[in-house]
Amino acid sequence: MDTLALTGGKALLPDGTVETADVLVDREGGTIAAVGGDIDGVNEATETIDTTGCVVIPGLVNAHTHVSMTLLRGYADDTPLETWLREEIWPVEAALTPDDIEIGAELGAVEMIRSGTTTFADMYFSEDRVASVVDRAGMRALLGHGAVTIGKDEAAARADIEESVTVAAELDGAADGRIRTAVMPHSLTTVGERYLREAVEGAADIDVPIHLHANETVDEVDPIVEERGIRPMEYAEGIGALAEGNFFAHGVHLDATEIDLLAESGTSIVHCPASNMKLASGMAPVQDLLDVGVTVALGTDGAASNNDLDLFDEMRDAAMVGKIAAGDAAAVPAESVLRMATAAGADALGLPGGRIAEGEAADLAVVDLDAPHLTPAHDVISHLVYAVRGSDVRDTICNGRVLMRDRELTTLDPDRVMERASAAAADLIARAEGDT
Numbered sequence: 001m002d003t004l005a006l007t008g009g010k011a012l013l014p015d016g017t018v019e020t021a022d023v024l025v026d027r028e029g030g031t032i033a034a035v036g037g038d039i040d041g042v043n044e045a046t047e048t049i050d051t052t053g054c055v056v057i058p059g060l061v062n063a064h065t066h067v068s069m070t071l072l073r074g075y076a077d078d079t080p081l082e083t084w085l086r087e088e089i090w091p092v093e094a095a096l097t098p099d100d101i102e103i104g105a106e107l108g109a110v111e112m113i114r115s116g117t118t119t120f121a122d123m124y125f126s127e128d129r130v131a132s133v134v135d136r137a138g139m140r141a142l143l144g145h146g147a148v149t150i151g152k153d154e155a156a157a158r159a160d161i162e163e164s165v166t167v168a169a170e171l172d173g174a175a176d177g178r179i180r181t182a183v184m185p186h187s188l189t190t191v192g193e194r195y196l197r198e199a200v201e202g203a204a205d206i207d208v209p210i211h212l213h214a215n216e217t218v219d220e221v222d223p224i225v226e227e228r229g230i231r232p233m234e235y236a237e238g239i240g241a242l243a244e245g246n247f248f249a250h251g252v253h254l255d256a257t258e259i260d261l262l263a264e265s266g267t268s269i270v271h272c273p274a275s276n277m278k279l280a281s282g283m284a285p286v287q288d289l290l291d292v293g294v295t296v297a298l299g300t301d302g303a304a305s306n307n308d309l310d311l312f313d314e315m316r317d318a319a320m321v322g323k324i325a326a327g328d329a330a331a332v333p334a335e336s337v338l339r340m341a342t343a344a345g346a347d348a349l350g351l352p353g354g355r356i357a358e359g360e361a362a363d364l365a366v367v368d369l370d371a372p373h374l375t376p377a378h379d380v381i382s383h384l385v386y387a388v389r390g391s392d393v394r395d396t397i398c399n400g401r402v403l404m405r406d407r408e409l410t411t412l413d414p415d416r417v418m419e420r421a422s423a424a425a426a427d428l429i430a431r432a433e434g435d436t
């Protein structure tokens with residue numbers, strides 16, 4: 001068997017404990033062959049990575065982003081969601097080319113691999129170009145075309161929903177099965193009811209989930225309540241969008257009835273704390289969601305509202321804001337947050353990974369604990385959520401393949417990617433602002 005052994009360090013196990021353990025990876029199958037001490041085959045492994053002084057964790061799962069928005073990092077800050085989207089972001093996005101989207105996705109992939117993320121969910125445009133980056137980078141992803149129907153005539157609105165279904169059907173299973181897909185209507189307010197129903201039907205026809213933004217701001221919730229006399233999650237239930245396997249981004253402004261509807265239906269929430277704080281959208285009731293058994297994953301949202309794709313930052317933010325939201329320092333503890341960024345992320349997306357155990361996908365990150373800000377190491381779980389930075393990740397492995405070894409990327413060239421991304425971003429803004 002062609003194997004990779006991670007030896008001499010600790011590992012984060014599915015029960016939330018950190019143990020001294022080696023991890024043996026079956027590189028052909030892309031799975032974990034064994035975990036523990038004295039494992040057969042470790043000494044004969046094809047390749048060995050010494051993890052002394054490190055902890056091996058599951059590759060992190062960024063369950064909601066718009067990866068190519070890396071090109072808009074720092075372009076429009078300090079503005080609330082509605083104004084930000086309508087006056088700043090959408091006019092620039094209108095000038096995006098498929099090449100821009102591919103370059104932005106490469107930049108996002110470099111950033112995520114360097115900070116231990118192996119898997120992401122992406123809602124954007126030209127997803128075939130994002131898929132080609134995922135394939136080359138060696139990552140795992142769930143991709144979908146984001147459809148918006150407001151402000152469009154019937155033909156254009158229907159075409160956008162149809163594109164979301166077609167893209168999901170065509171890309172599902174790409175990159176040797178590492179890419180899965182969803183139908184992605186943008187939100188409950190930017191897609192009209194009849195088109196939302198078509199999206200739900202289209203997703204069912206091709207057996208993929210639905211992903212959308214929901215209950216992100218009060219300005220998004222109020223019109224639904226005023227026009228329909230029901231809460232957004234009751235509306236979503238009525239159109240058939242609440243279902244096992246579906247996952248909604250944000251879920252900031254949810255009442256108790258809506259939280260119960262999510263739990264009963266098996267619909268997951270992707271918590272995006274940095275974006276929610278930066279756009280002053282509000283504080284999601286994360287502990288309340290966890291208490292009733294809703295699967296809560298973690299996402300960065302796009303780099304324009306974050307402004308990075310580092311899930312270690314996001315874990316710290318989730319723990320901090322979860323306590324403020326609950327008015328309880330014991331709420332959203334470190335072990336819950338780590339689960340959100342790993343196993344719950346994989347579960348929400350219906351993808352492999354998120355757990356270090358025999359037979360699970362070999363999606364792993366090796367975190368170097370030998371640093372002043374991680375000394376002393378009383379509690380590794382605490383460090384992973386509150387003190388580790390993305391730059392502490394030394395090695396990243398996805399599907400058994402090493403994507404970063406000793407902080408050197410193996411599948412992408414970061415210098416070239418950054419150079420191309422800077423040039424593409426400058427051209428994009430010049431085009432959008434009419435300077436060329």
Ligand SMILES: CSC[C@H]1O[C@@H](n2cnc3c(O)ncnc32)[C@H](O)[C@@H]1O
Nearest residue numbers: 066089123124146147186213301302
């Ligand atoms: C239609 S593709 C996705 C669409 O979503 C926009 N977007 C980025 N961040 C957010 C957010 O926090 N809430 C709603 N929409 C967001 C992105 O710019 C694309 O236009």
Ligand SMILES: [Zn+2]
Nearest residue numbers: 213249301302
């Ligand atoms: Zn988003």
